[in-house]
Amino acid sequence: MSVVWLALGAFAIGTEAFVIAGLLPAIAGDLSISVSAAGQLVTAYALTYAVGSPILAVALNNIDRRTVLALALSTFIAGNLAAIGASNYALLLASRMLMALGSGLCMPTALAVSVAVASPERRGRAVALVTSGLTVATVIGVPLGNLIGSLLGWRATFAMVAIISAVALAGLLLGLPRGLPRNTPSLSERLAVARHSNVVIALAITILWALGGFTVFTYFAVPLRGLGFDASQISLALLVFGGAAAIGNMLGGILADRLGTMTTAALGLAGMASALILHSLVLKLLAGQAHYAVLGAIFLWGLSGWAFYPAQIASIIRIDPQASMIALSLNASAMYLGFAIGGALGGAVLATLAPDDLGWIGGTSVAASLLVHLARGWQARPKPVKIAG
Known part of the structure; x- marks a missing residue:
């Protein structure tokens, strides 16, 4: 049952991380700033997560996991409460950075705890349940949060996330035992893995993929409003993206097993690059008649972009299975750096x-990620054996 509370915490974190894309125009208008300035709320969050997550994991390595989770979620809740009362841009920016410290500490700890509390034969399902909180957030939490923000004001969305996080925190405090096993790698161990050439290339691919996606997703609502989308239609577009992402995530895992990780990742990156470029073409060429075409491009973007992700994760694990947890932690930081x-x-x-x-x-940017990926595959392919004579 405690894994369910971990999943609920992941749901709250995923909702807050992605719902901001639909709220940026409203935040910008309320605080009298430009939309591009409001977008730096995403940049500050992601950069704080990328840098803070590994540092906090190492710094709090010797503290009980239950205590670390409580601290992480409490910090995340405090950030959301600060956002509700933020009267200016600087305070809201600081609150987002506080949220990022909480979520950056919470997610890797939650995954480690899910493994610790599950029996050996159920550990895979426990991890999948926790990560499903993030997936469900894109399908349900983000559209719901955007709708609540449009009806009650953007501060209400942060209140919703704070309430969900508080429920998850209460469940964890009641349900998690103390003295859970700790297995957080040291900074030197992380750096040793980071110097592996194949890991470096994989992290570069992840950064370019995330960079390309969030160049567009951060300002998701801006071009849609220009087309005449109202708040409910933007929520629908976010639902389309989230549903496609959930399907793509499952499809990517299946295809990675059947076609291989390299082929699946290449297909995902090619589809995502095409979808994002198509997104621009539709907006430029079809103007006011582009509603359904834009939704189609958004669906293809979510489907292919998130089909890439499980294949990328599987390929990173195969680089060095013994150091996979460190490599995946570095990959999460790389993803948020790209964001x-x-x-x-x-x-x-x-x-x-x-x-x-x-x-x-x-x-x-996603096309550049594809080129790096293909170059990696070309380098890794078996070389023909030359026969003398």
């Missing part, structure tokens, strides 16, 4: 170009 750069790049695009330029710029 941070993408948020900043998208803001620069809005400041200098137009909302309908976001897609092709994000798609170009």
Whole structure:
């Protein structure tokens, strides 16, 4: 039962991390700032997560896991409460960074705890249940949070996330035993894995994939509002994306087993790059008649982009199974670093170009990720044996 509370905490964290994309125009209007400036709320969150998560994991290595989870969720809740009362941009930015410290500590700890509390034959399912909290957040939490924000104001969305997180915290405090096993790698162990050439290439692929996606996703609502989408239609578009992401995540796992991780990842990256570029083309060429075409591009983006992810995870694990937990932790930091750069790049695009330029710029980054991926596969392919004579 305690794993369910871990999944609920992951649901709250996933909802807060992604729902901001639909709320940026409302936040910008309320705080009298530009949308591109509001987008840096995403950049600050992601950068704090990327840097803070491994540092906090090492710093709190010798503290009881139950206590660490309680601290992480309490920090995350405090960040959401601070956001509710934030009267200006600087305070809201600080609250988002506080949330990122809490979520960056909570997620890797939750995954480790799910393994510790489950019996050996159920550990895979326990991890899957925790990560499903993030997937369900994209399907249910994000559209719901966006709808609540549009009806009651963006601060109400942070209140919703705080309440869900508080329920998860209460469940964990009541349900988790003390003295859980600890297995957090040291900083030197993380750096040793990070220096592995194949890991470095994999992290570069993840960064470019995440950068391309969040160049567009951070400002998800901006071009849609330009097309005449209202709040309920933006929530529908987020639901389409979340549903496609959930399907893509499952499909990616199946295809990785059947076609191999390299082929599946390549297909996912190619589909995502095409979808993002198509997103821009539809906005530029079809203008006010682009509603259904945009939703189609969004569906393809969510489907293919998240089909890549499980294949990438599986390929990283195969690099060195003994150090897979460290490599996956580094990959999570790389993903959030990509999110941070993408948020900043998208803001620069809005400041200098137009909302309908976001897609092709994000798609170009994903295409670069595909090229690095293909180059890695070409390097790793078996070399023909030359026979003398």
